[in-house]
Amino acid sequence: MWEKLSLFSRRQTTFVEDAAYSLLGMFSVSLPVVYGEGDQALGRVLAQLLASSRETSILAWTGKSGSFNSCLPGSIRVFSELTTSHIPPPMTRAEMQTTTARLSKTFNLASVIKFHD
Numbered sequence: 001m002w003e004k005l006s007l008f009s010r011r012q013t014t015f016v017e018d019a020a021y022s023l024l025g026m027f028s029v030s031l032p033v034v035y036g037e038g039d040q041a042l043g044r045v046l047a048q049l050l051a052s053s054r055e056t057s058i059l060a061w062t063g064k065s066g067s068f069n070s071c072l073p074g075s076i077r078v079f080s081e082l083t084t085s086h087i088p089p090p091m092t093r094a095e096m097q098t099t100t101a102r103l104s105k106t107f108n109l110a111s112v113i114k115f116h117d
Helices: 002-009 016-027 040-053 076-081 093-106 109-116
Strands: none
Touching: 002 016, 002 076, 016 040, 016 076
Protein backbone atom coordinates (compact mmCIF):
# COMPACT_ATOMS: atom_id res chain seq x y z
CA MET A 1 0.00 0.00 0.00
CA TRP A 2 2.85 2.40 0.84
CA GLU A 3 4.34 1.88 -2.59
CA LYS A 4 1.10 2.99 -4.25
CA LEU A 5 0.73 5.98 -1.94
CA SER A 6 4.34 6.93 -2.59
CA LEU A 7 3.78 6.64 -6.34
CA PHE A 8 0.67 8.82 -6.22
CA SER A 9 2.33 11.36 -3.94
CA ARG A 10 4.50 12.53 -6.82
CA ARG A 11 1.62 13.28 -9.21
CA GLN A 12 1.19 16.84 -10.34
CA THR A 13 -2.45 17.90 -10.18
CA THR A 14 -4.31 21.13 -10.80
CA PHE A 15 -6.54 20.81 -7.75
CA VAL A 16 -5.72 19.42 -4.29
CA GLU A 17 -8.74 17.15 -4.57
CA ASP A 18 -7.47 15.52 -7.78
CA ALA A 19 -4.53 13.97 -5.95
CA ALA A 20 -6.92 12.40 -3.46
CA TYR A 21 -9.53 11.32 -5.99
CA SER A 22 -6.90 9.61 -8.12
CA LEU A 23 -6.53 7.11 -5.27
CA LEU A 24 -10.16 5.99 -5.59
CA GLY A 25 -9.60 3.81 -8.63
CA MET A 26 -6.20 2.56 -7.56
CA PHE A 27 -7.55 1.24 -4.26
CA SER A 28 -11.09 0.43 -5.46
CA VAL A 29 -12.61 2.88 -3.00
CA SER A 30 -15.97 4.47 -3.72
CA LEU A 31 -16.75 7.95 -2.42
CA PRO A 32 -18.66 10.94 -3.79
CA VAL A 33 -16.43 13.55 -5.42
CA VAL A 34 -16.85 16.97 -3.84
CA TYR A 35 -14.72 19.65 -5.47
CA GLY A 36 -13.92 22.60 -3.25
CA GLU A 37 -13.28 20.57 -0.10
CA GLY A 38 -9.50 20.96 -0.30
CA ASP A 39 -7.43 18.65 1.93
CA GLN A 40 -10.65 17.17 3.34
CA ALA A 41 -10.78 15.06 0.16
CA LEU A 42 -7.55 13.28 1.06
CA GLY A 43 -8.77 12.77 4.61
CA ARG A 44 -12.04 11.24 3.43
CA VAL A 45 -10.29 8.94 0.95
CA LEU A 46 -7.66 7.79 3.46
CA ALA A 47 -10.29 7.26 6.17
CA GLN A 48 -12.33 5.11 3.78
CA LEU A 49 -9.22 3.25 2.72
CA LEU A 50 -8.28 2.66 6.35
CA ALA A 51 -11.79 1.41 7.16
CA SER A 52 -12.05 -0.89 4.17
CA SER A 53 -8.52 -2.33 4.18
CA ARG A 54 -7.65 -2.11 7.88
CA GLU A 55 -4.15 -1.23 6.69
CA THR A 56 -2.95 0.91 9.60
CA SER A 57 0.44 1.54 8.03
CA ILE A 58 -1.09 4.53 6.24
CA LEU A 59 -1.08 6.24 9.63
CA ALA A 60 2.74 6.20 9.65
CA TRP A 61 3.59 9.64 8.32
CA THR A 62 5.08 12.87 9.54
CA GLY A 63 4.15 16.41 8.67
CA LYS A 64 1.15 18.68 8.93
CA SER A 65 -2.17 17.02 9.66
CA GLY A 66 -5.22 17.73 7.57
CA SER A 67 -8.46 19.41 8.52
CA PHE A 68 -10.45 16.18 8.15
CA ASN A 69 -8.75 14.37 11.03
CA SER A 70 -5.53 15.07 12.93
CA CYS A 71 -4.42 11.45 12.42
CA LEU A 72 -4.43 11.90 8.65
CA PRO A 73 -2.13 14.10 6.58
CA GLY A 74 -3.16 17.33 4.92
CA SER A 75 -1.19 16.52 1.78
CA ILE A 76 -0.48 13.34 -0.13
CA ARG A 77 3.10 14.58 -0.49
CA VAL A 78 3.94 13.18 2.96
CA PHE A 79 3.91 9.71 1.44
CA SER A 80 6.75 10.54 -0.94
CA GLU A 81 9.19 10.21 1.95
CA LEU A 82 7.75 7.07 3.50
CA THR A 83 10.00 4.17 4.18
CA THR A 84 9.24 0.93 5.91
CA SER A 85 12.57 0.87 7.74
CA HIS A 86 11.00 1.83 11.07
CA ILE A 87 8.54 -1.06 11.00
CA PRO A 88 10.15 -4.27 12.19
CA PRO A 89 9.62 -7.37 10.08
CA PRO A 90 7.24 -9.98 11.49
CA MET A 91 8.84 -12.14 14.18
CA THR A 92 8.97 -15.90 14.13
CA ARG A 93 7.55 -17.68 17.14
CA ALA A 94 11.07 -18.40 18.43
CA GLU A 95 12.11 -14.75 18.07
CA MET A 96 8.96 -13.63 19.89
CA GLN A 97 9.64 -16.05 22.76
CA THR A 98 13.25 -14.86 23.03
CA THR A 99 12.17 -11.21 23.04
CA THR A 100 9.43 -11.87 25.58
CA ALA A 101 11.85 -13.71 27.85
CA ARG A 102 14.36 -10.86 27.59
CA LEU A 103 11.69 -8.26 28.39
CA SER A 104 10.32 -10.25 31.32
CA LYS A 105 13.77 -10.00 32.94
CA THR A 106 13.79 -6.25 32.37
CA PHE A 107 10.30 -5.40 33.61
CA ASN A 108 8.55 -6.41 36.78
CA LEU A 109 5.24 -7.82 35.49
CA ALA A 110 3.33 -6.86 38.66
CA SER A 111 4.52 -3.25 38.32
CA VAL A 112 3.58 -3.15 34.64
CA ILE A 113 0.08 -4.48 35.38
CA LYS A 114 -0.34 -2.00 38.24
CA PHE A 115 0.80 0.85 35.99
CA HIS A 116 -1.59 -0.30 33.25
CA ASP A 117 -4.54 -0.47 35.64
